[in-house]
Amino acid sequence: MRTLYLVRHGNYIPEQDSPDDLANGLTALGRRQAKLAAKRLARLPIAAIHHSDLRRAAETAQIISAALPDVPCRATRMLRECLPGMPAGMDESFADVPADELADGVAQIDAVFARYFKPSRGERHEIIVAHGNLIRALVLRALGAPGELWMNLDIHQCGISIVQIVPTGEAQLLAHNDTGHLPPNLLTFI
Numbered sequence: 001m002r003t004l005y006l007v008r009h010g011n012y013i014p015e016q017d018s019p020d021d022l023a024n025g026l027t028a029l030g031r032r033q034a035k036l037a038a039k040r041l042a043r044l045p046i047a048a049i050h051h052s053d054l055r056r057a058a059e060t061a062q063i064i065s066a067a068l069p070d071v072p073c074r075a076t077r078m079l080r081e082c083l084p085g086m087p088a089g090m091d092e093s094f095a096d097v098p099a100d101e102l103a104d105g106v107a108q109i110d111a112v113f114a115r116y117f118k119p120s121r122g123e124r125h126e127i128i129v130a131h132g133n134l135i136r137a138l139v140l141r142a143l144g145a146p147g148e149l150w151m152n153l154d155i156h157q158c159g160i161s162i163v164q165i166v167p168t169g170e171a172q173l174l175a176h177n178d179t180g181h182l183p184p185n186l187l188t189f190i
Helices: 028-041 056-067 099-116 133-145 147-152
Strands: 001-008 044-050 073-076 122-131 162-163 171-178
Touching: 001 028, 001 133, 028 056, 028 162, 044 056, 056 073, 056 122, 073 133, 099 133, 133 147, 133 162
Parallel strands: 001 122, 044 073, 044 122
Antiparallel strands: 001 162, 162 171
């Protein structure tokens, strides 16, 4: 059985001031959120940490990795933020988004799900540090729900969703947007 802990990155500096295509990193608040998520995840038998190569996710993963020093930590473009398709009832709001960008987002979700959401040999626990839209779409896919509902879910920064993949390949959502490790004054979406 494989258990995936989907962690949204911490609070970050707005992208409009980004020096490059990796966007900006965490704020002091984001680092606090990540440290609290790390403290919670450090108690688990984690085998690997996978993360987006965008700066805010990479910095969150590095903080989590510091609490799990013997666990490999791998960056990949595959886990970058995306638009996972046209959201239900939002055609007018998304009219300016090129169709190929939406199609690329759907293809990305398909690739991420195929890569990570599969059974393992024996029990395996892995962390994926990524972005809100990606996590929302993956949670819907795990539930077998329509992908266009991704705007109907949300996840706090450093919120944790837990998905278990049973030996038959079916996914079970154990938790979504769990923030029990964060005090109320540290709950943020942006």
